[in-house]
Amino acid sequence: xxxxxxxxxxxxxxxxxxxxxxxxxxxxxxxxxxxxxxxxxxxxxxxxxxxxxxxxxxxxxxxxxxxxxxxxxxxxxxxxxxxxxxxxxxxxxxxxxxxxxxxxxxxxxxxxxxxxxxxxxxxxxxxxxxxxxxxxxxxxxxxxxxxxxxxxxxxxxxxxxxxxxxxxxxxxxxxxxxxxxxxxxxxxxxxxxxxxxxxxxxxxxxxxxxxxxxxxxxxxxxxxxxxxxxxxxxxxxxxxxxxxxxxxxxxxxxxxxxxxxxxxxxxxxxxxxxxxxxxx
Amino acid sequence: xxxxxxxxxxxxxxxxxxxxxxxxxxxxxxxxxxxxxxxxxxxxxxxxxxxxxxxxxxxxxxxxxxxxxxxxxxxxxxxxxxxxxxxxxxxxxxxxxxxxxxxxxxxxxxxxxxxxxxxxxxxxxxxxxxxxxxxxxxxxxxxxxxxxxxxxxxxxxxxxxxxxxxxxxxxxxxxxxxxxxxxxxxxxxxxxxxxxxxxxxxxxxxxxxxxxxxxxxxxxxxxxxxxxxxxxxxxxxxxxxxxxxxxxxxxxxxxxxxxxxxxxxxxxxxxxxxxxxxxxxxxxxxxxxxxxxxxxxxxxxxxxxxxxxxxxxxxxxxxxxxxxxxxxxxxxxx
Numbered sequence: 001x002x003x004x005x006x007x008x009x010x011x012x013x014x015x016x017x018x019x020x021x022x023x024x025x026x027x028x029x030x031x032x033x034x035x036x037x038x039x040x041x042x043x044x045x046x047x048x049x050x051x052x053x054x055x056x057x058x059x060x061x062x063x064x065x066x067x068x069x070x071x072x073x074x075x076x077x078x079x080x081x082x083x084x085x086x087x088x089x090x091x092x093x094x095x096x097x098x099x100x101x102x103x104x105x106x107x108x109x110x111x112x113x114x115x116x117x118x119x120x121x122x123x124x125x126x127x128x129x130x131x132x133x134x135x136x137x138x139x140x141x142x143x144x145x146x147x148x149x150x151x152x153x154x155x156x157x158x159x160x161x162x163x164x165x166x167x168x169x170x171x172x173x174x175x176x177x178x179x180x181x182x183x184x185x186x187x188x189x190x191x192x193x194x195x196x197x198x199x200x201x202x203x204x205x206x207x208x209x210x211x212x213x214x215x216x217x218x219x220x221x222x223x224x225x226x227x228x229x230x231x232x233x234x235x236x237x238x239x240x241x242x243x244x245x246x247x248x249x250x251x252x253x254x255x256x257x258x259x260x261x262x263x264x265x266x267x268x269x270x271x272x273x274x275x276x277x278x279x280x
Numbered sequence: 281x282x283x284x285x286x287x288x289x290x291x292x293x294x295x296x297x298x299x300x301x302x303x304x305x306x307x308x309x310x311x312x313x314x315x316x317x318x319x320x321x322x323x324x325x326x327x328x329x330x331x332x333x334x335x336x337x338x339x340x341x342x343x344x345x346x347x348x349x350x351x352x353x354x355x356x357x358x359x360x361x362x363x364x365x366x367x368x369x370x371x372x373x374x375x376x377x378x379x380x381x382x383x384x385x386x387x388x389x390x391x392x393x394x395x396x397x398x399x400x401x402x403x404x405x406x407x408x409x410x411x412x413x414x415x416x417x418x419x420x421x422x423x424x425x426x427x428x429x430x431x432x433x434x435x436x437x438x439x440x441x442x443x444x445x446x447x448x449x450x451x452x453x454x455x456x457x458x459x460x461x462x463x464x465x466x467x468x469x470x471x472x473x474x475x476x477x478x479x480x481x482x483x484x485x486x487x488x489x490x491x492x493x494x495x496x497x498x499x500x501x502x503x504x505x506x507x508x509x510x511x512x513x514x515x516x517x518x519x520x521x522x523x524x525x526x527x528x529x530x531x532x533x534x535x536x537x538x539x540x541x542x543x544x545x546x547x548x549x550x551x552x553x554x555x556x557x558x559x560x561x562x563x564x565x566x567x568x569x570x571x572x573x574x575x576x577x578x579x580x581x582x583x584x585x586x587x588x589x590x591x592x593x594x595x596x597x598x599x600x601x602x603x604x605x606x607x608x609x610x611x612x613x614x
Contacts, residue, residue: 172360178347179324179354180374181425190373194364 037255044248052249060227061235062253065212068143068231072150072211073204076158079151080207081200084162085188089171099163106156113152114220121148121221145222146229150214154207161206165199166192205265212258284429284461288322288331290315294485298323298463300478302336305455305462307476307493309469311504314482316465317357320431323463324354335428335461348377351460353422354431358438359414361406367393367417368402374425392420397450412443416450423454430455430462436471451475469508473497481505498522499601512570512593520603525558527597528571530581535592542592543569547585550578559583561591 045052052058087099105113121128121139132138139145169192177187193200215233222229224238232254240247283301288294294315300306308316322330325340325347333340340350361370371389376382393399396416398409406414415435422430435451436444452475455462466472472479472493479496481489481504489501499522500506506513506522513522521541529535535542545563552558556572563569569591573581581589 172356173362175326175347176354176356176360176362177373177377179326179350179352180377180421181348182373182377183348186377190377191362191364195362 040248040251040255044252045245048246049249049252052246053253057226057230058235058250058253061230061232062257064143064146064227064230065232065254068146068150069208069211071147072154073208075147075151076155076207077200077204080155080158080203081162081193084159084166084203085192087159088163088166089174089192102159103156105153106160108153110153110214110216110218111220114149114217117145117149117152117217117221121145140221141223141225141229143222143228146218146231149217149221150211153214153217154210157206157210158203161203162196162199165196165202168199169195201265205262208261209258212254282336284323284333284335286323286331286333288319288333290318290322290327290330290485292485294318294322294330296480296482296485296487298480298487300461300463302459302461304477305458305464305475307472307479308463308465308482309467309472309479309505309508310482310488310502314504315485316482317433318485319482320354320433320463320465323350323429324352324431325350351425351428352431353425353427353429355415355418355422355433355435357433359406359418361409361414361418361421363406366403366405367398367409367420370406370417371421371424374421378425388424389420392424393417395423395454396420410443411439412447415439415447419451419454423458428460430458430460432462432464434465434467436466436468448474467508469497469505469510472508499599501603510570514567514569515603516600518603519600521598521600523593523598525553525570525572526556528569528591528593530559530561530571530573530577530583531590531592532581534590540595541598542590543567544590545569545588547583547587547589550583550585557583561589 083102087095087102108116118140119125121131123129123132123138123140128139139148173191173195174184174187177191178184182190213233214231215237218229218231219234219237224230224234226235230238232250236247236250236254239250283304284298286298288296288298296315296319298306298319308319310316318327321327323333325333325345331341335351361367362373365373368386368389371392372380372382372385375385375388380388390399390402393402393416396419398413398416398420401409401413401417406417409417419432419435422432432451436448439447448471455464455475464471464475466475476493479489479491479493480487481496481500481502483502483504489496489505496505497509497511499520500509500511500513501520503513510525511522512525512528513520515521534544543561543563545561545567547559548562548568549560550557551560553572556574557578559571559573559578561569561571571591573583581587583589
């Protein structure tokens with residue numbers, strides 16, 4: 001804390017004014033980011049807010065969003081943590097390639113992700129077709145499909161965040177643990193994972209936020225059926241087509257929900273520079 | 281045999297044989313990059329395929345044992361205490377990892393911390409410990425698993441002088457009680473002489489000299505050790521000559537008389553040394569001779585960098601010994 005204060009004082013009093021070439025664009029960026037959210041809040045028909053919020057379809061969409069984003073985070077933790085560990089700790093041929101492939105969904109347009117998921121897991125997809133013939137199970141247009149679509153787009157965020165945390169937690173501690181007689185699993189449980197915990201939480205929040213806002217892949221792969229696959233973003237879009245006013249209310253609800261969760265987590269986990277120090 | 285027998289080979293970095301009896305404290309010295317840490321890491325099994333290691337009659341390398349199956353206690357440079365665990369949990373870690381019940385591990389950890397004089401800090405995390413306290417916890421952690429081999433990598437580095445001195449005294453006591461082989465990497469002649477029962481000098485990844493600390497200190501075969509113990513060591517044909525800087529006399533012109541060994545040169549460096557001044561003289565041949573003179577003598581000689589003068593030593597003050605083993609080149613890098 002004292003360091004931070006010192007730095008601030010130094011840059012102000014000793015190094016001179018910040019150049020306009022930097023602070024002017026910075027101010028524009030802030031306005032650009034804050035303005036739409038402000039106008040959204042101002043334009044919301046607050047008089048009908050409660051009625052819009054308690055609409056059964058909205059409540060169903062909210063419930064489904066909470067359920068699917070929660071499930072997505074759990075799947076990301078269950079699959080993504082081991083993947084991040086393997087990428088960070090196990091040298092193998094093609095590791096760079098795997099890392100590159102894993103991060104492709106980061107830059108993929110969500111609609112493309114949805115189409116791709118259909119070709120793999122659709123009723124007649126490469127995997128989905130045989131699966132349906134063998135077991136009768138199909139994914140598209142089910143709540144499971146929503147979680148699959150969300151996980152597909154959210155997992156890369158989680159893996160990248162956790163891999164970074166595992167790398168900065170340092171392999172030196174793994175060596176120390178091994179020297180003390182720990183198996184790799186024991187070291188992972190007792191040392192590696194606890195030290196990477198801030199990264200795990202940050203990754204989970206990223207994955208959760210990505211899942212909460214996911215629209216394109218969900219609509220394409222899972223559809224837009226109230227109560228089954230209609231999450232809040234899908235609901236907002238459907239409502240918007242008929243009644244833009246009411247859509248604003250729903251948008252505000254989603255905005256408040258996400259900002260609320262971020263605010264809760266921020267104090268505890270997301271402050272910068274609280275990670276464990278590197279080992280000499 | 282009991283104790284440690286190791287023939288280590290790490291391409292480009294280390295090619296060394298290490299022998300030590302149970303109860304030995306082997307002080308490992310050498311310049312930076314000589315392979316000291318590589319030596320410890322090889323024994324701990326942290327470098328793959330690095331030669332043969334046999335401890336207490338059992339091979340650690342045929343078949344190769346994983347680091348966790350070797351009975352080592354390794355205190356790495358900078359301690360590397362687990363930052364999220366208390367001192368007690370850090371020390372108990374090795375016991376818990378090997379399956380000891382929580383209560384037992386905890387009791388042993390507390391006893392070990394008590395022995396190192398930091399029992400009252402058992403509940404603190406490493407971030408709340410001073411450098412000296414953290415080093416004690418790290419040593420307790422290494423000793424708690426009853427290792428056959430204790431590896432200490434510069435345990436006093438980065439500590440305040442007073443803290444290091446107190447820890448050195450205590451470590452001497454623990455090493456005397458220790459029932460295995462200890463290897464102590466150090467940059468300090470005092471550590472090697474006070475804590476070591478044997479001394480191993482590494483240079484360019486090879487063993488340049490080994491013996492008791494007294495032998496090595498009296499007849500250094502490397503410039504590094506000569507500097508550590510503060511001796512002049514000069515090559516004279518097939519033999520080496522060692523003599524104290526205090527046995528060297530400086531004079532403005534060529535000395536006459538019984539002093540047979542004399543060098544013409546210039547003052548390269550002047551440093552305070554106790555209540556005297558240590559003068560480093562560089563001859564035109566690139567030979568460096570250290571001389572200790574009183575402040576009064578320094579003033580009389582008008583000593584300053586680059587002043588030309590003569591240095592001389594009496595033959596009676598010089599120890600001569602063979603330079604063998606023949607100098608070998610550095611390990612080929614691979």
